[in-house]
Amino acid sequence: MTATLDRRDRAPRTGPPAVEVTDVSKVFGSGADAVVALDGVDLTVAPGEFVCLLGASGCGKSTLLNLVAGLDQPTSGTVAAGSARPAVMFQEAALLPWLTAGRNVELPLRLAGAGRTERRERARELLTLVRLEGLAEKRPHELSGGMRQRVALARALAAATGMGGSGATEIQPGVLLMDEPFGALDAITRDFLQAELLRVWEATGTTILFVTHDVRESVRLAERVVLLSSRPGRVVREWGTGSETDVEELHEHITTELREVISAHGR
């Protein structure tokens, strides 16, 4: 039994990429204070793929994610994110505190103009998917940190997949962007939520681009790990993981590479 056992080996993916970043650069400010956050980044994510962006603090991971989310514009290069708008999840759950968990999940559907009964039904479905059935009437402050993050996951899924099909199996897969979503949680809750995310990913077939600076997390979750260098952020290397990968060896390997990238900065 290998540690990647709970990963379903998938058929090779076809069709147009879900996310395509071509030669993207991003410069903040101008003149002497200009910060080159990203420089000539290329990244392609296939539909249904789970990709982790790995890099040291301040290397431009969030910047890249914001560009893909359309929250910011690149200085040069192009960002294409499939047909539908990608959904974003942040380190904080960022739930609206005056709405119940159910209403929070409904919000993206409401913004998209869905009717009241159908979006309520869909929110119930998604809350069940993240194992929060029956908690739709709770307010965010009545939930634990891990539960709030799962409500945020359900909301992001609602945003990424819209009304979907009538059942959880017929959901239109969307694109989910996650910026260190478990970074603020304790180790046990994080471990549990990583397993939950994998389960949800398998159940929905959603494309996931996941930012982290935790090598172990990236190796556990992703099918492909992309390492970014710091200032300017560039793609240094990438690794695929499969059922025959030795996790410990890969972890060791990526950690070494990451150290090298970081210490290159000190020189």
Place this chain on the structure above:
Amino acid sequence: MAGEDRAVITAERDESVDVGRGLDALDTPTERRVPLWRRFATGVVPPIVALVLFVVVWQLLWASAIWPEFKLPAPGAVFGQIADEFASGQALSIIWTSISRAVLGFLFALVIGTPLGLLVATVPLVRSAIGPLLSGLQSLPSVAWVPAAVLWFGLTDGTIYFVVLMGAVPSIANGLVSGIDQVPPLLPRVGYAMGATRSQAARLIMLPAALPGFFSGLKQGWAFSWRSLMAAEIIATSPSLGFGLGAYLNQGQSLSDMPSVMAAIILILIVGIGVELIAFRPAERRILRARGLATGP
């Protein structure tokens, strides 16, 4: 092999479900419901005891006759005066005159202060132009406007409403500005990431998020309306202005009728506290409780 793996997976999954349930149960904040008698004992009893003590001390001071009767009347005389005014129906008419003015003035202030606050909060140029003035006006006692208002509007309702507006509008506008300023920037970002248009983000995210700050501005705005109204009524008295609590107080002074002066003060206080308790407190509690911000029982 494959079947065996699946069995292992299922076992792992079940275990993880249990872990999840356990984590949820352990981490969920528990809400403590304060029993009704406890809330009564901590919220209602102390003010009543304080009030009784106050009246007792007053009665003792009066009985000791340190001050002459026309300076310190007996509690009984003052409460008798209030009872008489209610019995003759005059109290209700006086109170109604004042409250209807204060409420109308407050509503005007709301209609002016809300767009003003929105403008200051969202347009940087407007903010730098009139933001400081608006907070400055908040500390200017609105009674200072009475002489100017009398010269501009004469002894009409215009004077009264002008003074009330100058008292309440800055509070309401500033409340909205600080409410909007205190919204965590992540909330509108999340909204835009979910595809909200600007107007949707304003309506569904910014305004509800700014509500606690706005509401405390409203509360202060009401207090300032009431205060400013009393100042205006005491200073600007005329038969053409109707007979409100302020005029009643003024009349008590000119007749050297201490019981009715104190009766007026008590009525002004009761109306102020009453509106706060009946209208603002429950709404504020609902707003804060929905957000998990409520403090105290």
